[in-house]
Amino acid sequence: MRNENVTPEKRRESLRQKELSNPSSSVHGSNLADLVGGLGWKGIFILLIIAELIIYSLFFQ
Numbered sequence: 001m002r003n004e005n006v007t008p009e010k011r012r013e014s015l016r017q018k019e020l021s022n023p024s025s026s027v028h029g030s031n032l033a034d035l036v037g038g039l040g041w042k043g044i045f046i047l048l049i050i051a052e053l054i055i056y057s058l059f060f061q
Contacts, residue, residue, distance in 0.1 A: 009038065 039047070
């Protein structure tokens with residue numbers, strides 16, 4: 001019953017903190033899932049637009 005009001009971000013952060021307490025399991029301390037999970041859908045949308053612009057500029061100059 002304790003976890004019914006926990007948001008996915010808080011759950012992810014608590015799991016990350018537990019992982020960081022074990023130094024052998026987490027060498028880098030952060031990964032792409034933490035980055036994307038913290039951005040939300042608007043941040044992911046902006047990153048996709050930027051990536052598309054970079055790819056477009058590389059191929060169609």
